[in-house]
Amino acid sequence: MTNEVRAFEDRLAERGVSRRDFLKFCGSVAAMLGLSEAMVPQIAAAVEAAAASKLTPAVWLDGGLCTGCTESTAQSTNPDVAGIVLDILSMNYMETIMYATGDVAEAALKKTVEDFKGKFIMVYEGSVMTGFEGNALRVAGKPGLEQIKEVAPNAAAIIAVGSCAVDGGWVKSEPNLVGAMGISEYLKQENIKTPVINLPTCPVNPEWIVAMVIDVLLLGKLENGEILKELDEFGRPKLIFGQTIHDNCPRRGHFENGEFVYKFGSAEEVKGYCLYAVGCKGPQTYTNCPIVRWNNQASWCVESGSPCIGCGDFNWVDENAPFLGRTRRIGIGMAKNGAGYNPGSVAAVAGGVVAGALVVHGFGMAAAGRIGEGPATEEMKDYDKKRMKKGGDK
C-alpha cells in the first residue's frame, strides 16, 4: 500500500467510511458513467490519488438563483463518500458557505482566477440575468454579468448546475422581464469559449456533480478532450440525460398494464400505479432520477406519489405547464423516420377513459416498444430539434 492510499484510507476512516463502502460507491459511479465494472479499480485509484495530491481549485458563482442547487449539493455530505469527492475541489469562492464576506470574499475570487488561470473549475448556479443592463442582479456594486466576464474565460471548464444555469429555468419563462438565459447562451453571445457541462433539473442532483467531478477531473477527460464526446448537443452528459424517466420508472409495468392513478389520494396511488393520467412528464423528460433518486436515495418524485413535472426539460415551465393537466408529447417508440408516435390530441385531454383506451388500442405496448419497429433510441426529441433550430436554447 502506498503512502497516498494509506493517507486516503485514514481520511475515510475518520469519516466512518469503510473500504468496502468506498468501492461500492466507485461501482455506482462507474454505472452512472456507463463504465464497465472493470473500471472500478481505476476510479478508486484516481480518487485516491486526487485526494492525496493538491486540491483542484474551484469557484461557485451565484447568478439569478434560489440557492436550491447549493442546498441540494449540501445534502450530499459526510460521512458519505461523496463528501470526500467534493472535498477534492477546493471551493475558494462559494457565497453560501464561505467564511469570508464582502471585499475579502471578492479578493479570494480574484486570487483564484489569477493564480490558477486555465486550471480551475467554475460552477455556475442560477440564471444569467441580462435585463436592466445587467442590473437585475448586482454583485459587489456592479452588474453580475461583470463577474461572469472576469471569471468564465479563465476557467478550465464550467459546470452549469440546475435548469436555471442550463437555459434560464423558470426565471426565463414568460414574460421573462429580466432577460434570463442559460450560461451557455450567454457565453456564446460574449464569444467566450470555455467548455460548459450542463446539468439540468430543478434543483440539480448532487450525484451528477460528483459523477462529473470524477469523470472530468479524476479520469482526466477534460485534458484529453474526451469529455466533449460524452456530451450531447446540449452539453449534457449523455449517460445521465440519455434516457427518459419513463424508460427506467419502477411504475412502468403499470403503464403497460393500463393501470393508472386518475385521482390523487386514491386507492390506485396506494398500489403505486402509473401517474401518466395525472400529467406525469416522465415519458418526455431525460434524466436518470429513477436510478439515482434524491436526497441520498431517500426517494424521488414519482415514488412520493407526484407526477414528474419535467424540471430537467428545456424551458421546463413554459413547455410543461399545466403540470397536472396534459402531457405535451408521449414520444416513446418513435419510428425510424422520426415521425414519432405522438397522439397529441389524445394526450392533450389525457383522462381516465382516454388513457384506458390507449391500452385497449395497444398503444401501451407500442409505447413500451414491444410491438412495431421496436424502441427507437431516443437521441433527441423532434420537439427539441425544432427548438434548437429556432434558436431557443443554445
Next chain:
Amino acid sequence: MADKFVLDPITRIEGHLRVECEVTDGKISNAWVSGTLFRGMETVMKGRAPSDAFYIAQRICGVCPISHGHASTMSAESAMGITIPNGARIVRNIIEAAQYLHSHILWFYTLAALDYIDPAKALSANIADTYALAEKAGTTSSDFAGVQKRLKALVDGGNLSIFSGLLGPDGWSGHPAYAKDMPAELVLIAVAHYLEALEMQAEATRVIAVMGGKFPHFMTSIPGGTAWMPTEEKLDDVLFRLLKVKAFVDNTMIPDTLAIAPFYKAALGFGGGHGNFLAWGVFNDPSMEGSKRYLPQGALFAGSLAPVDTSPDKIKEDVSHAWFNQADTGLNPASGKTEPVWTDYNLDKQYTWAKAPRYDGKPMEAGPLSRMLVAYVRGVEPVKAIVDKALAALGTNDPTVLVSLLGRVAARNLESAVVAEWSIEWCNELIAALKGGDVKFFEEKTPDKGAGAGLWEAPRGALGHWMTIESGRIAEYQVCTPSTWNMGGRSDDGTPGVMEQALIGTPVADVTKPLEAARIARSFDP
C-alpha cells in the same frame, strides 16, 4: 465625519444582499440594506393554472421551498374554497417541521456559527479538556482529536478552501469581536458539531424526500391536500429520521447554544431594531384556524408584550426606495403590482429590489423571534418553558431582553427544540389517524374564479401568497416574503427597514472588518 463601509456580497445567506453603513464613535449611525436580485416570480404566475403555482412558487427560495409551496397552495385553496382533509393537514405539518429543523440547524452551524466562534482557535484546544468541557456543558462528544487533525491539515496545506479569508494579515481570525475569554476547547466542540450538523440537516431533508419526493423543491402538497399516501413502512422511515434529528437538537444544538450564549451577553444590548414583531402563525391544529395554530398569529409593537390580532388587510408595500413603478407604492398585496423599473443605485432615491412592507404603517420584524415572543406571551406551553430556561441561563427572567441580537439567535435555536418535539407528536397523530380509519388525503374542487391568501411562516418568518383566479387561470399573484419584511429598505416616509434599524447602534470595532454588521445581517437568516 462618519466612517463608511460596504459589505457586498454578504455571504452565508440565501441569495444576494448588500449592506452599506456609516459609523460614528464606534457605532453604526446609519445603514442601508439592498436586495440585489430581481427575478419576477409574481409576473411568471399570471395566466397559468392555479395548481401550477404550488410547483413554481417554491422556486423563490431553495432554503424554504416547503413554506412557499404551502403558502401558495393555501392561497389556491382559499381562492377555491377547499378545506383539506385532516390527514393532509398532519402530513403538511410534518413536512414543514422537517424543513424548519433542516433550516435552523443549517443556519446556526453552517451559516451563523462562524460569526461567534473563531475556528482557528480550535487548533490550540487540549483534547482531554475538550471532552471534560463537553461533559460539563451537557453536549455531545465527538472525535475531537480527529476533527482537530483535519483542521490542522487544512491550515498546513495552505489551501483553506471555504475558509479562505480566515488567516493572514487581512484575515478575520482574532477579530476583537470574537469573545476573547471563550476557551479553545469550546471552539473545538463547536467546530466538531459544525461538521456533524451537515449530516443532521441532510437527515431532516430526507424526511421531506420520503414525503415529498425530494428537497429542495418538493412535489406533494398540491391544492386539495397531498399526493403522498402514507404506509406503515414509510411512516417508520419518517419517524426514525425525525427521532435522530430531535436527538441532535436536544443533546447538541441546545446545549451548544446555552454554552456559547453567555460569552455574548453584550449582544443582549443591541441589534433589537424597532421592536415590532409580526407572525401569521404556522402548524395547523384540526380546526385549521389561524388563531389556533401551534405557533399562533399575533403582532407586538415597540417592545410591548401585549399581543394584537393580525389582519393581512393592514399591509401596505412601499416602493419609493425600490426599483419599481413609483405609482405602485402603498398597495396591499391583495391588489398589489410588480412592475420593475431600474433607475440607478442611489441611497437617496432607489437602492434595492426589495419592496418595503409595512403593517399598520410600521416596519415589522418577521422570524423565529417574532413567533417565539408571540407564542410566549400567548402562553404556549413548550415555548414558555424553554424560553424561561434560556433566560435563566443568561441570569434574567425578563423576556424583553430577547429583543436583541442574541435574542434573535437564541429564539431560532429554541424554536428548533419545540418543533422537533411536535414533529414526533404529529407522526404519532398520523399513525393513530390511519389506524382509526381516517385515510382521506385529498379533496378536489376547481372553480373558475375566486381570490384568496395563504398566510404562513417560513423558518425565517411571516410569509404570504395572494392569488386571484379568473376564468380558471391566475389573474393576479403577489408574494410578501419574510426577507422583504426584514431586509426591505426605507418606507415612503423615510423610516428605515427592520434590518437597517437593527444595524443602527451596533458597535463596530474595526470598520475595515465589520464582523458585527455581518452578524446582525445573518441573524435574520435573510
